[in-house]
Amino acid sequence: NAGVTQTPKFQVLKTGQSMTLQCAQDMNHNSMYWYRQDPGMGLRLIYYSASEGTTDKGEVPNGYNVSRLNKREFSLRLESAAPSQTSVYFCASSPDSNVLTFGAGSRLTVL
């Protein structure tokens, strides 16, 4: 029972490079989310997808794009990474937009 799987777990990028964080869930959940976690800031919502085919901006969407590829997968793309995007990124899913199940996180460092 994998739950929510994120890849990669760790990534180091140079400023201006691009990359995609992958997320997949096997619980048949409708809603999926991307959060970033910075020290002392809690989690801030970047983008979410209420259902397959829809995406919406969260609190801090600038510099990111997302794709809800199908019901299982929700990817987060950084087109031109900046040091301010150094963070731990968490993907989560929910059957009903209430209780979230989180992945283990992806630690990204932008030099």
Add this chain to the structure above:
Amino acid sequence: SQQGEEDPQALSIQEGENATMNCSYKTSINNLQWYRQNSGRGLVHLILIRSNEREKHSGRLRVTLDTSKKSSSLLITASRAADTASYFCATDAGAGNMLTFGGGTRLMVKP
């Protein structure tokens, strides 16, 4: 901006003692949730309390909600070293699918 603010930011207690952490929020909510995060891991859902509920129990956890004061508390009774983690409150204000997290309380339980 964060909807929920936890207090204290850090708490250190001895095994067997009770731990109380508080969460204050700014706007009306549909429900409030508490999550736990072990170091280097994703968040795990602990308990959800709806706006029309005042108290809820789950094992050694007791959550209260005071909507007039816009605050909630999480009590962990008879704490164990394994309870060492960060605890976050999250509020569902009904604004689409956005669950908003506070900055967390870091709990250390000394054996």
